[in-house]
Structure formats: C-alpha cells, structure tokens
Amino acid sequence: MFQSGARINISDGNSPERIVTVTGPTESIFMAFALMTRKLEEDMLGTLSGGALVNKPPVTLRLVVPASQCGSLIGKSGNKIKELRETTGATVQVAGDLLPNSTERAVTISGAPDAIVQCMRQICIVMLESPPKGATIPYRPKTTPSAPVIFAGGQAYTIQGNYAIPNPDLTKLHQLAMQHTPYTPMNQAASGFNTGADASNQISTHEISIPNDLIGSIIGKQGSKINEIRQMSGAQIKIGGPTEGSTDRQVTITGSPANISLAQYLINARLTSEVSGMASM
Known part of the structure; x- marks a missing residue:
C-alpha cells in the first residue's frame, strides 16, 4: 500500500x-x-478451483x-444511489440499521x-x-460476547466476571444521549425505590408513544433490537399492546436518568434509521 x-x-x-x-489526499485514497x-480479487480467484473462469x-x-x-x-426518492449504480456499474446497498454500539451504517459495494x-x-x-x-x-467489531452494562459517575462499564471494565464508547454514547434526549420523570414513586441517594441513582419511569407501523423496527426480529437497547442502556423497557382506536403503542422505560436518556436516544436512532430507509424506497 506504500504505492498509494x-x-x-x-x-x-x-x-x-x-x-x-484509509486516510490521505483524495487521489491517494x-x-x-x-x-x-x-x-x-486475486486472493478470491486464487481460492477457487482450477480451470478457466x-x-x-x-x-x-x-x-x-x-x-x-x-x-x-x-438521495431524494433514491435518485442518488440509482445514479451511483448506473454510472459506475457497481451494486450499492445502504443498510437501514445502525451498526452495533455506533451511529454509523454499512454501505456495501459489489462489482x-x-x-x-x-x-x-463518487x-x-x-x-x-x-x-x-x-x-x-x-x-468497532465486538471481540467478546455482550456483557452487562452499568452507569456510575457519568461513566459506562461492562461487567466481566467480578470486574467492572470502563467502556469509553458507551460512555460517549451516554453523554451524547444526556445532551440530546432530556426526559421528564412521570412517576418517581411508582418504582417503590427511594434511598435518599443522589438523583442520578434514583429509579424513575418515563413513557413515550411510537406509531404502530414503526414499532417493529424497535422490537426487531425475535426481539433482537429491543434486547440490544435494553442491554446498552441498562433500562427496563416494556412495550404495551395495541389499543383499539389508537395508532400508537406505549413504551414504558424504567431506570436511572442516565439509563432512560440513553434508551430514548437509542430508540430515536432506530426510528430515524427506519424512516430514512422508508423514504429511500
């Protein structure tokens, strides 16, 4: 790669x-x-069986x-991605979901x-x-299976055995969530938990409404997405059943202010990703 x-x-x-x-001047990239x-391509062809292709x-x-x-x-109505495919001859696909523990998406190019x-x-x-x-x-690709996550003193930690390991990526995501998704406690007493500790450790409950046609993007296949949000945020999340005459579903989030804000941020990211994907179709 030194040639580039x-x-x-x-x-x-x-x-x-x-x-x-890859970083550097555009032409070098x-x-x-x-x-x-x-x-x-050379490596791929080298692994195939002998004979002319x-x-x-x-x-x-x-x-x-x-x-x-x-x-x-x-692009608007998918015009830009269509242009990329037609002018280059490559197949281009933009994933609808965010990559795990990130605000990035995968763009697959084939040809x-x-x-x-x-x-x-282009x-x-x-x-x-x-x-x-x-x-x-x-x-960042996972190197180990998912571990429980806790928040303390504004920092995120993953639990590995008897140790709490600082997780800078989740800490950054948590801080971003606290900046952009403030919440209003709805029922402090509902949890039955009050030790007189700092407010950041008190358990509260918050409810949000999500349209029925988007709730699937929050739940995911066999509950994979909602479980991921629970794991990352540390919050308890319950999705209410459909209500007659209503076009929305109630989602109840329980946890500390940090847990709730991070859960809201992750839910909003899923909804934004889903709406953007629908707009491109």
Whole structure:
C-alpha cells in the first residue's frame, strides 16, 4: 500500500471483522482502494478451483459511513444511489440499521475492481459535499460476547466476571444521549425505590408513544433490537399492546436518568434509521 501514499490502519484482529481505515489526499485514497480491490480479487480467484473462469465473481467491500451522511448517498426518492449504480456499474446497498454500539451504517459495494473504485470516487465526492452532522460514535467489531452494562459517575462499564471494565464508547454514547434526549420523570414513586441517594441513582419511569407501523423496527426480529437497547442502556423497557382506536403503542422505560436518556436516544436512532430507509424506497 506504500504505492498509494495513503495511510492505512487495520484494527485489532481479535474479532470476526476488522476495520481498515484509509486516510490521505483524495487521489491517494482512490489508489489505495484500487490496489485493495485488485488484491481481494486475486486472493478470491486464487481460492477457487482450477480451470478457466467464464465470469469473474464480484469483489465486495463494506464501507462504514456516519448515518447522518447516508441520506445524501441515497438521495431524494433514491435518485442518488440509482445514479451511483448506473454510472459506475457497481451494486450499492445502504443498510437501514445502525451498526452495533455506533451511529454509523454499512454501505456495501459489489462489482469489478474498476467499478468499485469509480463508485468510491463518487461516494467520496458526496461525503465531502455533505459533512457528518453531530457527534459520530464509531463502529468497532465486538471481540467478546455482550456483557452487562452499568452507569456510575457519568461513566459506562461492562461487567466481566467480578470486574467492572470502563467502556469509553458507551460512555460517549451516554453523554451524547444526556445532551440530546432530556426526559421528564412521570412517576418517581411508582418504582417503590427511594434511598435518599443522589438523583442520578434514583429509579424513575418515563413513557413515550411510537406509531404502530414503526414499532417493529424497535422490537426487531425475535426481539433482537429491543434486547440490544435494553442491554446498552441498562433500562427496563416494556412495550404495551395495541389499543383499539389508537395508532400508537406505549413504551414504558424504567431506570436511572442516565439509563432512560440513553434508551430514548437509542430508540430515536432506530426510528430515524427506519424512516430514512422508508423514504429511500
């Protein structure tokens, strides 16, 4: 990769996925991606059985892009992503869901190496014209199974055995949530918990309404999304059943102010992701 002049950084290898970060001048980045895609194609062909190939299989790259920039890649009514596909010949897909523990989404590009490089060039242009909005929580592949999360003193910790390990990514997400999703306690006494401790440790209950047609995006397949939100926020979350004559479902969130604010932030992120995906269809 020294031929490109770009700086290449590869994340730790103790997980199923690794993140390759490419930085430098625009042309250096394009050259680096050209070298990478051709190397990937060579390795892929080398693993196939012997004999002449009539058609080369496509190379696939998965980009990690801030969710706030994905709307620009999709374009109004999907016009921009359609243009990317038609002008470059590459297949482009923008994931509707946020990557775990982050505010980023996956953009998958598949095709011949030249098509991928041309597509990358167009995507870079769009991203330079539409910088990310707000703070970005970067995606980092998991290296260990999900662990319980607690919040104390404004910091997030994951529980591993008998130890509480500081988690800077969740701490940053928690701080962002506290800034952008303030909540109003609805029933302090409802929990039956009051030790006279600091307000940040008191248990409260908060309710929000979510349209019936969007509740599925919060629940996820077999409850995967709501369980992820519970795990990350540390809050208890209950989704009420449908009510006759109502187009909304009630969601009850119970926990400390930090837990509730983080749960609200994650729910809002899921809803924003779902609405953006629907708008691009």
